[in-house]
Amino acid sequence: MQINDLTIRAATVNGSGSQSANLVLANAIFRLGIPVAPKNVFPSNIEGLPTWFDVRVSPQGYQCRSREIDILVALNPVTWHADVPDVKPGGAIIYEESYAVTGVTQRNDVVYYPVPFAKMAKEQIPDAALRKYLTNMIYVGALAELLGIGEETIEAALRAQFKRKLSAVDTNMNAVRLGMNYVRENLPKTDPYKLEPMTGLTEGLILMEGNTAAALGCVMAGCTVAAWYPITPSSSLCESFIQYCDRYRVDATTGERKAAVLQAEDELAAIGMVFGATWAGARAMTSTSGPGLSLMAEFAGLGYYAELPGVIFDIQRAGPSTGLPTRTMQGDVAFAYTLSHGDTKHIVLLPATAIEAYEFAAQAFDLSDRFQTPVFVLSDLDLGMNLWMTEPLAYPERGFDRGKVLSAADLEAAQSWGRYRDVDSDGIPYRTLPGTNHPNAGFFTRGSGHNETAHYSEDPNVYRNNLDRLNRKFETARGAVPKPVVEESGKPTALIAYGTSHHAVVEARDRLHAAGVETDYLRVRALPFTPEVFEFIERHERVYVVEQNRDGQLYGLLRAELPARSIERLKSIRHYNGVPIDASAIIDPLMQLEQTELVPA
Amino acid sequence: MTSGAPPANVNSAGLTREVYKGLASTLCAGCGHNSITNHLIKALYEYGVEPHKLAKMSGIGCSSKTPAYFVERAHGFNGVHGRMPSLATGAKIANRELMVLGISGDGDTASIGLGQYCHMIRRNVDCTYIIEDNGCYGLTKGQFSATADRGSVLKKGQVNEFETIDVCGLAIELGATFVARSFSGDGKQLIPLLQAAFSHRGTAVLDIISPCVTFNDHEGSTKSYSYVKEHHAILHTPDYIVGGQEITVDYEPGTVQEVEFDDGSRILLRKVEIDYDPTDSVAALTMLHEGRGRGELVTGLLYINVKAHDLAARENLPQKPLAQLNENELRISREDWSKLMESFK
Ligand SMILES: Cc1ncc(C[n+]2csc(CCOP(=O)(O)OP(=O)(O)O)c2C)c(N)n1
Numbered sequence A: 001m002q003i004n005d006l007t008i009r010a011a012t013v014n015g016s017g018s019q020s021a022n023l024v025l026a027n028a029i030f031r032l033g034i035p036v037a038p039k040n041v042f043p044s045n046i047e048g049l050p051t052w053f054d055v056r057v058s059p060q061g062y063q064c065r066s067r068e069i070d071i072l073v074a075l076n077p078v079t080w081h082a083d084v085p086d087v088k089p090g091g092a093i094i095y096e097e098s099y100a101v102t103g104v105t106q107r108n109d110v111v112y113y114p115v116p117f118a119k120m121a122k123e124q125i126p127d128a129a130l131r132k133y134l135t136n137m138i139y140v141g142a143l144a145e146l147l148g149i150g151e152e153t154i155e156a157a158l159r160a161q162f163k164r165k166l167s168a169v170d171t172n173m174n175a176v177r178l179g180m181n182y183v184r185e186n187l188p189k190t191d192p193y194k195l196e197p198m199t200g201l202t203e204g205l206i207l208m209e210g211n212t213a214a215a216l217g218c219v220m221a222g223c224t225v226a227a228w229y230p231i232t233p234s235s236s237l238c239e240s241f242i243q244y245c246d247r248y249r250v251d252a253t254t255g256e257r258k259a260a261v262l263q264a265e266d267e268l269a270a271i272g273m274v275f276g277a278t279w280a281g282a283r284a285m286t287s288t289s290g291p292g293l294s295l296m297a298e299f300a301g302l303g304y305y306a307e308l309p310g311v312i313f314d315i316q317r318a319g320p321s322t323g324l325p326t327r328t329m330q331g332d333v334a335f336a337y338t339l340s341h342g343d344t345k346h347i348v349l350l351p352a353t354a355i356e357a358y359e360f361a362a363q364a365f366d367l368s369d370r371f372q373t374p375v376f377v378l379s380d381l382d383l384g385m386n387l388w389m390t391e392p393l394a395y396p397e398r399g400f401d402r403g404k405v406l407s408a409a410d411l412e413a414a415q416s417w418g419r420y421r422d423v424d425s426d427g428i429p430y431r432t433l434p435g436t437n438h439p440n441a442g443f444f445t446r447g448s449g450h451n452e453t454a455h456y457s458e459d460p461n462v463y464r465n466n467l468d469r470l471n472r473k474f475e476t477a478r479g480a481v482p483k484p485v486v487e488e489s490g491k492p493t494a495l496i497a498y499g500t501s502h503h504a505v506v507e508a509r510d511r512l513h514a515a516g517v518e519t520d521y522l523r524v525r526a527l528p529f530t531p532e533v534f535e536f537i538e539r540h541e542r543v544y545v546v547e548q549n550r551d552g553q554l555y556g557l558l559r560a561e562l563p564a565r566s567i568e569r570l571k572s573i574r575h576y577n578g579v580p581i582d583a584s585a586i587i588d589p590l591m592q593l594e595q596t597e598l599v600p601a
Numbered sequence B: 001m002t003s004g005a006p007p008a009n010v011n012s013a014g015l016t017r018e019v020y021k022g023l024a025s026t027l028c029a030g031c032g033h034n035s036i037t038n039h040l041i042k043a044l045y046e047y048g049v050e051p052h053k054l055a056k057m058s059g060i061g062c063s064s065k066t067p068a069y070f071v072e073r074a075h076g077f078n079g080v081h082g083r084m085p086s087l088a089t090g091a092k093i094a095n096r097e098l099m100v101l102g103i104s105g106d107g108d109t110a111s112i113g114l115g116q117y118c119h120m121i122r123r124n125v126d127c128t129y130i131i132e133d134n135g136c137y138g139l140t141k142g143q144f145s146a147t148a149d150r151g152s153v154l155k156k157g158q159v160n161e162f163e164t165i166d167v168c169g170l171a172i173e174l175g176a177t178f179v180a181r182s183f184s185g186d187g188k189q190l191i192p193l194l195q196a197a198f199s200h201r202g203t204a205v206l207d208i209i210s211p212c213v214t215f216n217d218h219e220g221s222t223k224s225y226s227y228v229k230e231h232h233a234i235l236h237t238p239d240y241i242v243g244g245q246e247i248t249v250d251y252e253p254g255t256v257q258e259v260e261f262d263d264g265s266r267i268l269l270r271k272v273e274i275d276y277d278p279t280d281s282v283a284a285l286t287m288l289h290e291g292r293g294r295g296e297l298v299t300g301l302l303y304i305n306v307k308a309h310d311l312a313a314r315e316n317l318p319q320k321p322l323a324q325l326n327e328n329e330l331r332i333s334r335e336d337w338s339k340l341m342e343s344f345k
C-alpha cells in the first residue's frame, strides 16, 4: 500500500470545465488532513487544447511539483498516447473506456480502470448543457471510491467550491455518486494507493492562490488606485483586487467607492496612472507580466529618478515577447532590477509563498513610500495562479508607513526645504503632496536634471551628486528590504534559491540528506542583496544558485556584486521548460557537479 | 471702497497677479507658447485659482516646458513624451480636489501620445488639456508633426504628403465634452475659453495654434503667425462670467449663446458671422470639415456637453480624496477578515 503519498494527474480538454472538478478533488484531500499541492498546467487557449491538473499529495507537505505520476485520469483523446507513458510503473490509469489501448498505451506495469464516461454522462445526465461539466465530477467520484475519500468529504468540498449555491452542490454530488457507484460495481481495486485521514498537518490552514494573497495585501496596505492592462498570469491579481474592493470598500448607503480600478489602454498608461496617483499622494499599483513590464521601462526610469512611489507586480511567465503565456518562469529578475535606461536600479521583492505574496505586497507599499521609488514584486505563474496550502493571512498590526511627507504645518515650522535634499544623510529626501496648502509646498517634478530644490539644472556636479544620493538611498534600502531566510549548520555545500524554486529546494534537500549529502540553504527574498547573502556565500565552499531561467539571472547578479574571492564558489542550476521546477531538477545536476568537485580528475 | 471688497490688485483668492507668474521662459523669443503662457497667467489670476490646488501636468516638448513658466508655487509634473494624460488621470483620481491643467504639444498629443489622448477623452477625466499646436516638433528641431496640414512646407523645403490629424475633430468623434480651438495671438478669444475650460467638469480640450517662430513660421507653413492671422475664421467672441456675477454687458438678443457650467459660471458666445450651435456634435464636425476644405482655421468653442459625468463621478469616488484616506477607512475590519480567511478552507 502507498498511503497518502502520490500524484494524481487529470488530463482534460481546455474549456471542458475540469477546473472546478479538480479543485473539489484537491480540497477534499485537504479536508482529510493530508497536505496537497495542486498545479494547473494549461495551454494559452480558451477552449479545445490539452490541459493538465496535478494534485500532489504528500504527507511531508511538499508543495512543489513531482515528476512522477501515480494516477492518471485520461480524458483527452489527443494526449492519450503522450500521457500514459508518464505514469510510473505500478501506477493506475482511469480512462474513457472507448479509447484504444494499443501501442505505447498498452502497458503491463500499470493498472487500467476503464470507465464509460461519455456513455454514462449521456444516459444519466439529461441536461446536455451541464453534461460536459458534470462528466468531470464522475472521475472525482471514481477517484474518491478508489482512494477511499468518503462521500461527506466530497460534499463538504463541493460546498466550499460552490459556496451557498445548494442546487449546484446537489447536481454535482449526483455526478460524483455516478463515478463512485460505477467503480464499486464494476472495477475491483488492484492499485496500491490509498488515502487515510491525518491530523496535525492541514488543520487551521487554508488554500489560496498567490495572486489572491497579493490582492489582499494591496487592500490591507491601503492601495486606492489600481491601473492595469490584462495579461496572463497577472490578471487575476487585479481582478481579485476589484472583487475585494467591491465587497469591502463600497459605502452601503451612498455607493461611494474607496478605490478606483482603471483598466488602462496599455501598460504604458497603466504605470502612468500609477505614478500620477502616487505623485498626488495615493497608494497605487499595477500588475503585469514580462511583455507589459517592457512597455513600462521608460516610466520606471522616471519613477526612479523623479522619486515617485508605485508598486508594480510582475507575475512572471515564460518569455520572450508573447512566449508561453501560460507557463511559468523566473525570467524577468535581471530585467526588472535595472528596468529603464541610464543608471537605474530598483527594489525587487521575491515572494515564495502565499503568505509572502500577501506580506510583500503590503510591504512594497511601505518601502515604496519610504524610499519614494518604484518597488517591483516578482511573483510567477506558479505562485500566482496555483492554490497553496498556507496559514491564514495575519491581520496587519501596524499602520501605513507613508515615509517622509511634509504637511503644511511641517513646512511652516521648517526654515527651508528642498525636494531633493538629503537632510538625514540616508539619501531619502522629503516630499510634499499636491493640495498641501502652503506657499512653499509646490515643486516641479521632472525627469530632466534637477537640483535640490527641484529646479532645472544641467550642472555636471549637480547631476552627479543627485545620482550619488540616489545610490545612497539604494544602500539605505539594502538594510530595509526583507532579509534572506537561512538554514545553516556549517556544511560546506549550500543552495541559494528565490521565489517558487524554494519549494523544490525543500524536497531536494530532504532527498539529498537521505542520500548522505548535507546542504545549507539561503533563500533570497529581495534585491538589492542584503549583506547576509554575501556573508553566507563567504562561509561556504560551493554554493548552488537554483532558479527557473536559462541564463542564471540571479547567479549573474550575484557574480556581479560579489567580492572576487567568492565568485568561483558559485555554481548555477537552472530549470527552464515552462513547468514548475521539481526536486529532481535540482538533485540531478547538483549530484553531477558535486561529484566532479569531490573527485577531481 | 466698501468693507469686505477685495483690494483692487488681488483676485478672489486674495492673490496678486505676481503669484501666477513662473520662472523666466527659456523658449525662443516670440514663440507662440510664450503668448499662451501669458494668457494663461491672466486667465488663472482672473479665475482666482488657488495655487496649491493646481496641478500642472505636461509631456515632453517645448510646449510641455511651459508649466514651469506660470504659477511657480503650484505642483508641476513634466512627465514623459506623450504620456501626460495617464499621469493626469492618476493624479485626478487620487485627489479629485485638484484642478488638473495639462499642457501638451501637437507631437506629444497627436503622434506618440495619440492613444493616451483618445483614452483620456473617452474617460472624460476632469482636466483642462491644452495642445500648443505648431504643426512641428520644436524641441527636436523642426520635423513635421501629425497636425501639419497636407501640402504645408518645412523651412528646409520638405512638403508634407500626409493627411493632418485634426485633434479637435478627433476629440468630438471620441465623445469629448468640451472642444475649442483658438490662436495664441488672440487673447481676447483665448482667455474666456480657458476660463470656461477650467469650469468645465470633464476633459476640456483646447487646441491652440501656436506658431513656432524658429522652425515653422515661414511661407508655406499653415501654422505660421501670418497664415493663421489671415485664415482665422472666428465663430464667436466669447465672454466668461464667473458664477453668480451679474451680466453687465448688454448683448443683442438672438446673437448670444450662453452655456452654464456646474459651478454657476457661464460662457457667452457672441456670434460673429454664422449661426453656430456648439452643442451639436454633427454640426461641429461638418463645420470643421468644411473649414478645412476652405483652408480656414475655425476658432471658438466648437463643441460642449455639460451633462456628461466625469471619470471621478462615474467611478463613484467619495468627495474626500482617495489620497487622504487612512488605514481605518481602507482596511477590511478584523471581524470580516476572520470570516474571509475562514472562507478559504
Ligand atoms: C520616447 C521619446 N521619443 C522621442 C523623444 C524626443 N522628443 C522630444 S520633444 C519631441 C517632439 C515635441 O514636439 P511637440 O510635442 O509638437 O512640442 P513642441 O516642441 O513643438 O512644442 C520629441 C520627438 C522623447 N523625448 N521621448
Ligand code: SF4
Pocket: B027, B028, B030, B031, B032, B033, B062, B063, B134, B138, B139, B211, B212, B213, B214, B215
Ligand atoms: S523651437 Fe519653436 S516651439 Fe520651440 S521654443 Fe522655439 S519657437 Fe517655440
